[in-house]
Amino acid sequence: MNTASAPMTDEPSLSARETIKALGAYVRPHRWAVALGLLCALVGAAGGLLQPLATKALVDRLASGETIAGILIALTVLVVLGTAVEAFGAYVLERTAESVVLAARRTLVGRLLRLRISEWERIPPGDLMSRVTSDTTLLRAVSTHAVVSAATGAVAFVAAVVVMAFLDVVLLGVTLGVIVLVGGAAALVMPQIARATERSQEAVGEISVGLERSLGAFRTVKASGAEERETARVEAAARRAWRHGVKSAKWEAVAGSADELAVQLAFLAVLAVGGARVASGEIPVSTLIAFLLYLFYLIEPVSKLVDAVTSYQEGAAAISRIAAVERLSTESPARQADALPRQGTAAPGPASVRFEDVSFRYRPGLPYTHQQVSFEVPGAGMTAFVGPSGAGKSTVFALIERFYEATGGRVLVDGEDVRDWCLGELRSAIGYVEQDAPVLAGTLRENLVFAAPGATDDALRDVLARTKLDTLVERLPHGLDTPVGHRGSKLSGGERQRIAIARAVLRKPRLLLLDEATSQLDAVNELALRDVIADVARETTVLVVAHRLSTVTGADRIVVMDAGRVRAVGTHEELVDQDRLYARLAATQLLAPAR
Numbered sequence: 150m151n152t153a154s155a156p157m158t159d160e161p162s163l164s165a166r167e168t169i170k171a172l173g174a175y176v177r178p179h180r181w182a183v184a185l186g187l188l189c190a191l192v193g194a195a196g197g198l199l200q201p202l203a204t205k206a207l208v209d210r211l212a213s214g215e216t217i218a219g220i221l222i223a224l225t226v227l228v229v230l231g232t233a234v235e236a237f238g239a240y241v242l243e244r245t246a247e248s249v250v251l252a253a254r255r256t257l258v259g260r261l262l263r264l265r266i267s268e269w270e271r272i273p274p275g276d277l278m279s280r281v282t283s284d285t286t287l288l289r290a291v292s293t294h295a296v297v298s299a300a301t302g303a304v305a306f307v308a309a310v311v312v313m314a315f316l317d318v319v320l321l322g323v324t325l326g327v328i329v330l331v332g333g334a335a336a337l338v339m340p341q342i343a344r345a346t347e348r349s350q351e352a353v354g355e356i357s358v359g360l361e362r363s364l365g366a367f368r369t370v371k372a373s374g375a376e377e378r379e380t381a382r383v384e385a386a387a388r389r390a391w392r393h394g395v396k397s398a399k400w401e402a403v404a405g406s407a408d409e410l411a412v413q414l415a416f417l418a419v420l421a422v423g424g425a426r427v428a429s430g431e432i433p434v435s436t437l438i439a440f441l442l443y444l445f446y447l448i449e450p451v452s453k454l455v456d457a458v459t460s461y462q463e464g465a466a467a468i469s470r471i472a473a474v475e476r477l478s479t480e481s482p483a484r485q486a487d488a489l490p491r492q493g494t495a496a497p498g499p500a501s502v503r504f505e506d507v508s509f510r511y512r513p514g515l516p517y518t519h520q521q522v523s524f525e526v527p528g529a530g531m532t533a534f535v536g537p538s539g540a541g542k543s544t545v546f547a548l549i550e551r552f553y554e555a556t557g558g559r560v561l562v563d564g565e566d567v568r569d570w571c572l573g574e575l576r577s578a579i580g581y582v583e584q585d586a587p588v589l590a591g592t593l594r595e596n597l598v599f600a601a602p603g604a605t606d607d608a609l610r611d612v613l614a615r616t617k618l619d620t621l622v623e624r625l626p627h628g629l630d631t632p633v634g635h636r637g638s639k640l641s642g643g644e645r646q647r648i649a650i651a652r653a654v655l656r657k658p659r660l661l662l663l664d665e666a667t668s669q670l671d672a673v674n675e676l677a678l679r680d681v682i683a684d685v686a687r688e689t690t691v692l693v694v695a696h697r698l699s700t701v702t703g704a705d706r707i708v709v710m711d712a713g714r715v716r717a718v719g720t721h722e723e724l725v726d727q728d729r730l731y732a733r734l735a736a737t738q739l740l741a742p743a744r
């Protein structure tokens with residue numbers, strides 16, 4: 150079950166190698182665009198380097214009285230071109246960054262709907278949503294700017310160091326010594342940025358989880374007077390996000406000031422050592438001045454390198470959280486076409502279902518929900534599952550749909566183990582109405598054809614009439630095209646159930662699974678639906694879970710379940726005679742004497 154305030158805190162963060170590998174996988178498809186962005190940045194930087202030289206030439210010509218028109222034009226062209234190239238490079242990088250985010254979102258969304266149900270139960274949907282929306286956004290900076298900053302910063306740094314080495318190796322040694330010392334200290338805080346960012350992103354996930362919890366049960370929250378408590382829950386998560394965001398900002402400020410501090414300290418050290426070397430005549434004063442100028446030139450590449458590492462730390466946190474979703478196991482891809490009923494193909498008739506000594510538990514450590522469950526449903530007709538709450542009736546359907554796999558024994562459809570079926574084909578044979586008859590946001594028509602998008606208007610009209618939804622359609626302002634609200638909130642519970650049944654019937658399944666599908670219907674509608682189901686059962690295998698025995702007394706066979714076991718199988722008349730639990734249920738519900 151999904152808990153509202155427990156995102157996956159047990160997930161291990163990725164190692165640095167794994168993070169870089171994952172980052173490489175995001176950037177690789179866009180390597181040429183990143184290279185182009187890098188080239189533009191380098192050209193822009195080179196243009197910046199040439200400008201002082203051009204300015205110097207201009208001043209020299211002015212001083213010697215030569216014409217400056219040519220050089221002025223050259224300088225203007227240099228400025229305009231440099232700026233244009235830089236702007237183009239920035240655009241290429243932004244576009245690439247957006248493409249990286251899009252690719253990550255597409256991968257995640259593609260996986261989310263294919264997750265195994267057991268995996269989907271591990272992360273609350275709100276947290277999953279925040280990984281798709283918020284965490285992917287953090288990939289933007291790390292995937293392009295960090296890469297380009299690291300490369301341009303490194304090139305400029307090395308170029309400056311080479312020139313400084315020519316000027317004076319001793320002063321270069323002093324400079325690098327100070328930079329390494331300050332850089333080493335700054336490196337210590339870098340993992341703190343990743344940690345704080347990860348906690349902050351977790352808290353953002355908790356905000357989504359909290360909102361999903363309370364907005365998903367909006368009426369219950371209001372009716373329970375729980376608005377303030379729920380608001381406080383979400384606020385607490387928002388405060389946690391703020392706290393960790395501020396912590397990350399603090400460490401970023403520390404790291405961000407390191408570049409300037411390193412250069413300033415190096416300046417003082419070079420001044421002291423260089424001054425002594427000038428005094429002792431080892432180097433001329435002009436060398437010291439040139440060296441100091443280059444030292445200040447270093448500020449930019451060093452700050453770019455620090456920026457790159459900082460963005461990398463933020464991105465690493467996001468990559469870890471995204472990778473956690475990518476590690477969750479998915480069902481083997483069932484192409485959409487496979488999962489839809491094959492209209493027009495040779496219909497092989499009703500499906501048969503057999504459970505052979507099935508044992509099942511939802512997770513290791515939990516008690517068994519099924520123990521040696523065996524029964525057989527040979528083909529068309531109605532089979533009902535009855536028994537106390539928690540007996541394992543709905544779990545029978547979950548195993549047939551292969552939402553979960555049996556821990557022991559075999560579940561067979563058409564004589565074939567469901568594990569050997571192509572998942573798409575298996576599900577395309579089944580129509581399933583789950584217990585709380587979900588209706589999706591959208592129009593009534595979208596809901597009805599959800600499981601059979603190719604259904605004809607005639608088929609739709611026929612199903613509407615049979616499920617008594619035609620009067621509802623007439624009443625709605627835009628008929629079939631009326632929006633039904635979030636989870637069908639603008640409909641009654643009984644209408645939602647009838648829509649869910651109509652949807653399943655429209656799919657023309659070979660096997661129809663109805664889990665408490667008529668529990669909210671009034672007597673008239675229930676009778677009508679009972680007729681529809683009886684009609685469908687003539688050509689289809691229909692399995693129903695029912696609490697109200699009145700709805701299933703006419704079933705071809707009734708499977709009585711209790712505490713994960715099958716107690717008895719028979720018709721209503723047989724079971725009233727042979728099974729005490731069933732007889733008791735019949736006595737209380739049908740007012741017939743228990744034997």
Ligand SMILES: Nc1ncnc2c1ncn2[C@@H]1O[C@H](COP(=O)(O)OP(=O)(O)OP(=O)(O)O)[C@@H](O)[C@H]1O
Nearest residue numbers: 150270511512518537538539540541542543544545
């Ligand atoms: N996803 C799940 N994870 C863990 N346990 C579960 C899960 N779903 C159901 N269970 C447990 O398995 C047992 C059987 O559940 P199941 O829904 O099959 O019972 P049921 O007979 O259909 O009950 P009801 O008539 O109340 O719907 C229950 O004890 C339930 O708590």
